[in-house]
Amino acid sequence: MxxxxxxxxxxxxxxxxxxxxxxxxxxxxxxxxxxxxxxxxxxxxxxxxxxxxxxxxxxxxxxxxxxxxxxxxxxxxxxxxxxxxxxxxxxxxxxxxxxxxxxxxxxxxxxxxxxxxxxxxxxxxxxxxxxxxxxxxxxxxxAGEAVNTPMTYTMDLAELRSSDKVEERGVADILEVVKGIQRQLSRPATETSARHDLALLQNVIGMWVQQGHLQRDSLMVLMGELKSKNGSAWLQDLMHSTFPGTTAPAQEA
Structure with a gap:
């Protein structure tokens, strides 16, 4: 070479x-x-x-x-x-x-x-x-991949929270919960409660999608923030079943 x-x-x-x-x-x-x-x-x-x-x-x-x-x-x-x-x-x-x-x-x-x-x-x-x-x-x-840091994450959340779109403010709430779950999963003593919270979050997201509060673009934003393989696989299945033909962002192996 x-x-x-x-x-x-x-x-x-x-x-x-x-x-x-x-x-x-x-x-x-x-x-x-x-x-x-x-x-x-x-x-x-x-x-x-x-x-x-x-x-x-x-x-x-x-x-x-x-x-x-x-x-x-x-x-x-x-x-x-x-x-x-x-x-x-x-x-x-x-x-x-x-x-x-x-x-x-x-x-x-x-x-x-x-x-x-x-x-x-x-x-x-x-x-x-x-x-x-x-x-x-x-x-x-x-190739243009976004540079993400804890600072840019906070700035992105602030922008979503101040949005005049209900869907984007909802995504901000979800991302904040996801961040909290990531913090909990990093602490073995709270692993059980963290997994309970993750299951609860999945139920809420599924319900919001069915009710039309979260659209495909909002789920794509959330997919880009998820780090766990299990969480990404679950959301990918939800996207495919709700919005057929959707191609989710590629996740790190």
Missing amino acids: ETPATTHRCFYIAPIGATGSDIRRRSDQILRHIVKPAALECGYQATRADEIDSSGLISTQVLERILGDGLVIADLTDQNPNVFYELAVRHTTGKPFIQIISEGQPVPFDVQGLRTIELDHRDLDSAAEAREAIVRAIKAVE
Whole structure:
């Protein structure tokens, strides 16, 4: 495969650690064997903070890269505070970012609903799959896929709530309930009540559809926000039975 000319900048946010530490070795290996090759394949030059060689305050330069680069890739492994601070700054821009995390680690609550690529840098197959997943994510962004963050979600809800259309205000209510269920499902102690709430929500949505309060477009909006495979499959069945011929948005595997 021919590698395209590098014309874009990508900033890699990650725990770095001290020279010779396990954290540094891991970060170096992921940058060298996963992040840089995947970015380069899509025409991006990936850089980590310690690789910035221009003069000036490093903290200022890091912020400039986070705010200005065409793409950011953030490693959420071990929930490093600096990583989350820098990722939050990126969220405010509304520009593309990709999240990765060590396989088996929980995705932190505040970004739990966002797509995150899991990897084990010590496993060659996992590393290859992660490279391919990053390439697919970059191509999806370049194809116009919306950039969603906790901030844009809140802004979208606010817009729906203020709508003069009853259906859109209803969708806002549903999305708020869905978000609450996602929070509950992340806490094992409340799993039973969360599943009860999910069943109740499904009954209410089904009733609103039958009564004509929710139309196809509203259900399409809701489909785009659902993260669980079970919830997506249920809503897809509802859409097909109520609005034959409807093609629901593709869901992440």
